[in-house]
Amino acid sequence: MAEKLGTTERRKARVRRALRAAANGRPRLSVHRTSKQIYAQVIDDTAGRTLAAASSLEKTVREELKSGANIEAAAAIGKLIAERAVAAGVKDVVFDRGAFIYHGRVKALAEAAREGGLNF
Incomplete structure (x- = not known):
């Protein structure tokens, strides 16, 4: 029996479905944030x-940040993921915000990237 998806899962699926249509073979920059940390990955879905x-x-x-849950931390992670992606040969990506709105820490990470x- 199929279980109903919650609002967060539905929003994430909706964003990913739109990204898959617009990606044209580009890797996906996926962002995940929690109340204490922020994570970013460049993923080749193919x-x-x-x-x-x-x-x-x-x-x-x-060591250099006071907290992992503020805009400064998100900007630092955005710069770091951009450096690592460019070193891996990736310049063009599709931004996957997941179920998070494009505001605050997610926006700071994207702009830094x-x-x-x-x-x-």
């Missing part, structure tokens, strides 16, 4: 592998 990843849990990031050299 091959099913992660090309680059960054999070506020990494030791170098933790753009400044770091990613195009989306």
